[in-house]
Amino acid sequence: AQSVAQPEDQVNVAEGNPLTVKCTYSVSGNPYLFWYVQYPNRGLQFLLKYITGDNLVKGSYGFEAEFNKSQTSFHLKKPSALVSDSALYFCAVRDPFGANNLFFGTGTRLTVIP
Amino acid sequence: DGGITQSPKYLFRKEGQNVTLSCEQNLNHDAMYWYRQDPGQGLRLIYYSQIVNDFQKGDIAEGYSVSREKKESFPLTVTSAQKNPTAFYLCASRPSYNEQFFGPGTRLTVL
Numbered sequence: 001a002q003s004v005a006q007p008e009d010q011v012n013v014a015e016g017n018p019l020t021v022k023c024t025y026s027v028s029g030n031p032y033l034f035w036y037v038q039y040p041n042r043g044l045q046f047l048l049k050y051i052t053g054d055n056l057v058k059g060s061y062g063f064e065a066e067f068n069k070s071q072t073s074f075h076l077k078k079p080s081a082l083v084s085d086s087a088l089y090f091c092a093v094r095d096p097f098g099a100n101n102l103f104f105g106t107g108t109r110l111t112v113i114p
Numbered sequence: 115d116g117g118i119t120q121s122p123k124y125l126f127r128k129e130g131q132n133v134t135l136s137c138e139q140n141l142n143h144d145a146m147y148w149y150r151q152d153p154g155q156g157l158r159l160i161y162y163s164q165i166v167n168d169f170q171k172g173d174i175a176e177g178y179s180v181s182r183e184k185k186e187s188f189p190l191t192v193t194s195a196q197k198n199p200t201a202f203y204l205c206a207s208r209p210s211y212n213e214q215f216f217g218p219g220t221r222l223t224v225l
Contacts, residue, residue: 009154032212034212034213036216041202041219041221042218042219043118043120043204043206043216043217043218043219044157044204044206044216045216046213046214046215049212049213051212090156090157094212100145100208100212101147101159101162101172102159102214104149104156104157104158105156106154106155106156107154107156
């Protein structure tokens with residue numbers, strides 16, 4: 001079965017410090033992986049995706065993610081956190097058998113402390 | 115959120131009532147989705163549609179119904195059979211490539 005795990009419900013980081021939001025996945029076949037961000041009472045915004053190719057994927061707002069096949073991980077990173085990065089982050093994996101449906105993790109709330 | 119609209123933004127329902135949530139997209143996407151979001155549970159798929167006049171149940175379809183009569187529209191009805199409907203509902207659409215695009219959501223509260 002396809003699934004993603006976000007082991008941390010909450011991540012706190014000081015403004016200007018690097019941030020990492022963790023995601024591990026389980027999928028049959030080649031993984032298609034995604035990161036989304038959600039601000040309060042809003043829909044999800046797409047940040048980046050990994051389909052194939054370079055293991056380091058660059059996305060919106062200075063975010064990047066590193067795909068690691070051996071560790072089945074797809075951690076989201078940013079070199080220098082901003083207070084405006086505070087939000088709820090979701091990792092997702094595409095279901096290769098189910099019409100491109102996505103399985104979402106439970107989310108990680110990132111708080112950037114000024 | 116651009117290109118996908120959901121209405122209303124907030125919706126209140128009395129127990130025993132059916133309510134319909136609207137989702138419209140002008141992105142010419144074939145596929146559309148409905149998700150339910152509860153605190154600490156992430157997003158769970160209710161229904162999805164890959165093409166007009168066709169739709170499939172997701173993981174938590176009980177107590178919900180949908181229709182897809184037009185490419186642009188994918189309304190969700192929350193019926194009285196849904197015992198715990200209070201949640202944040204998100205609609206999404208997807209073009210031929212992989213990522214889904216989300217609407218701004220509707221927060222449904224049962225009074």
